Amino acid sequence: MSVVWLNGALVEDTEARIDPADRGFTLGDGLFETIRAVDGVPAYAARHLARLRTGAEILGLPVAWTDTQLLSALCGVLAANHFANAALRLTLTRGPAARGVLPVGDIYPTTLITAGALPALAGPAWVVVAHSVRRNEFSPLAHIKSLNYLDSIIARREAAARGADDALLLNTQGFLAEASAATIVLHIDGAWVTPPIADGALPGVMRGVILENRAVHEMRITMEALRRTHAAFLANSLGYQSLLAIDEVTLRGAEALTTLALQSLF
Amino acid sequence: MSVVWLNGALVEDTEARIDPADRGFTLGDGLFETIRAVDGVPAYAARHLARLRTGAEILGLPVAWTDTQLLSALCGVLAANHFANAALRLTLTRGPAARGVLPVGDIYPTTLITAGALPALAGPAWVVVAHSVRRNEFSPLAHIKSLNYLDSIIARREAAARGADDALLLNTQGFLAEASAATIVLHIDGAWVTPPIADGALPGVMRGVILENRAVHEMRITMEALRRTHAAFLANSLGYQSLLAIDEVTLRGAEALTTLALQSLF
Numbered sequence: 446m447s448v449v450w451l452n453g454a455l456v457e458d459t460e461a462r463i464d465p466a467d468r469g470f471t472l473g474d475g476l477f478e479t480i481r482a483v484d485g486v487p488a489y490a491a492r493h494l495a496r497l498r499t500g501a502e503i504l505g506l507p508v509a510w511t512d513t514q515l516l517s518a519l520c521g522v523l524a525a526n527h528f529a530n531a532a533l534r535l536t537l538t539r540g541p542a543a544r545g546v547l548p549v550g551d552i553y554p555t556t557l558i559t560a561g562a563l564p565a566l567a568g569p570a571w572v573v574v575a576h577s578v579r580r581n582e583f584s585p586l587a588h589i590k591s592l593n594y595l596d597s598i599i600a601r602r603e604a605a606a607r608g609a610d611d612a613l614l615l616n617t618q619g620f621l622a623e624a625s626a627a628t629i630v631l632h633i634d635g636a637w638v639t640p641p642i643a644d645g646a647l648p649g650v651m652r653g654v655i656l657e658n659r660a661v662h663e664m665r666i667t668m669e670a671l672r673r674t675h676a677a678f679l680a681n682s683l684g685y686q687s688l689l690a691i692d693e694v695t696l697r698g699a700e701a702l703t704t705l706a707l708q709s710l711f
Numbered sequence: 712m713s714v715v716w717l718n719g720a721l722v723e724d725t726e727a728r729i730d731p732a733d734r735g736f737t738l739g740d741g742l743f744e745t746i747r748a749v750d751g752v753p754a755y756a757a758r759h760l761a762r763l764r765t766g767a768e769i770l771g772l773p774v775a776w777t778d779t780q781l782l783s784a785l786c787g788v789l790a791a792n793h794f795a796n797a798a799l800r801l802t803l804t805r806g807p808a809a810r811g812v813l814p815v816g817d818i819y820p821t822t823l824i825t826a827g828a829l830p831a832l833a834g835p836a837w838v839v840v841a842h843s844v845r846r847n848e849f850s851p852l853a854h855i856k857s858l859n860y861l862d863s864i865i866a867r868r869e870a871a872a873r874g875a876d877d878a879l880l881l882n883t884q885g886f887l888a889e890a891s892a893a894t895i896v897l898h899i900d901g902a903w904v905t906p907p908i909a910d911g912a913l914p915g916v917m918r919g920v921i922l923e924n925r926a927v928h929e930m931r932i933t934m935e936a937l938r939r940t941h942a943a944f945l946a947n948s949l950g951y952q953s954l955l956a957i958d959e960v961t962l963r964g965a966e967a968l969t970t971l972a973l974q975s976l977f
Binding site: 458536594625 | 732769811847
């Protein structure tokens with residue numbers, strides 16, 4: 446059992462109830478953030494809350510709480526579960542409503558915060574380029590962290606079926622976008638690069654941190670360029686993972702380069 | 712208040728509880744069907760259940776019930792709510808799970824059936840081609856009725872903001888796919904046509920019925936062809952709606968042709 450924060454109250458998860466008419470459940474109509482807590486403090490909380498508000502603006506979704514209230518709630522969930530380090534999740538949906546695609550009438554958004562143990566630091570990974578699905582760079586969803594995660598789930602299931610650890614997604618034009626739930630950073634032709642937002646890369650919080658650090662720059666990545674990758678790693682709010690191979694291509698520069706990059710980036 | 716069927720039991724909707732960890736809520740990991748009930752009978756139930764199973768197969772999502780059980784449950788919800796005619800909804804999700812994109816461990820799917828009043832028959836509509844979003848024909852989601860409905864919600868919100876009744880979605884290549892929650896059938900150059908599945912049209916149940924009737928055939932529809940539309944209507948499981956205009960183009964043949972078509976199709 447664990448304690449969650451639901452619409453302003455700390456409750457046991459077994460007592461927390463999502464309405465079957467919640468548009469988060471019926472239509473995936475909402476957003477979320479995954480936040481790493483370190484020593485009782487939600488890391489990069491201001492960036493996560495800013496991204497949540499940007500997404501809410503795009504979806505026309507009211508946020509019923511101030512940043513201070515949400516930060517206090519995040520810390521409250523950590524304390525109630527006696528977590529110092531944890532994976533926090535903040536979910537915001539358009540709340541319960543009658544059927545229909547267009548939201549009509551008053552909105553009573555649902556806000557939920559949960560906490561779980563941090564996943565173990567993952568070892569180097571073998572990733573494959575997904576065949577089954579492309580990321581849609583022609584949708585605002587490519588730019589916000591929405592509840593519509595099925596494309597990533599399909600890609601991850603394909604990777605697992607092929608014996609791989611994760612999948613990389615191309616966009617509809619065939620350019621690299623990201624991994625199923627992480628930014629990808631690659632060492633190509635002597636420089637560290639990551640796909641641009643316009644190609645369907647989610648504006649990840651760790652991606653922002655890495656780019657500001659100026660050791661990595663944005664570059665459109667074709668399949669041909671991907672084949673010249675010397676080293677690469679995935680990064681998201683919960684951590685990073687170096688890559689051993691992409692499809693059948695072993696990354697020969699992996700170990701030394703990635704260690705160097707991670708030292709300078711984190 | 713109304714009665715819903717949740718995982719095998721009829722319960723008051725106020726008592727029905729979705730677990731906050733349900734992957735339908737956290738990741739949109741599930742499917743649904745909207746089914747019209749007429750005189751106590753769910754229309755085209757076999758087609759709806761077959762489509763649900765196709766979607767479940769694509770997502771690797773177990774269906775815990777036989778078609779007979781689901782049909783009985785659909786009728787049970789109608790009876791418990793004293794509905795003869797209604798809009799039924801059957802939702803299937805991957806159920807509660809720990810965090811993570813890849814589903815791991817045992818799956819306890821959530822199956823929910825709800826009923827609501829049928830929407831009033833809508834008058835002729837003015838629709839606009841969405842600018843804000845394109846439908847991703849490179850995702851299996853284009854072919855299944857998943858819970859990932861945000862692209863349609865974004866398109867409908869755009870249409871409402873522009874004063875229109877609904878939005879048409881182009882695919883990423885710029886060919887017409889469908890309306891936000893309906894198949895579109897158009898009279899172009901003397902023939903009734905509808906976009907092919909390969910262009911991102913959802914294989915709608917009413918779409919299937921209309922095509923089998925052979926009065927309509929599949930055709931790739933460019934923006935240029937769309938501008939030659941003489942008459943058009945939208946169709947989904949809850950009914951049909953003739954179109955008055957697409958963007959700024961009034962459909963001059965609308966009334967007579969659509970009446971004729973609807974007489975032969977339904």
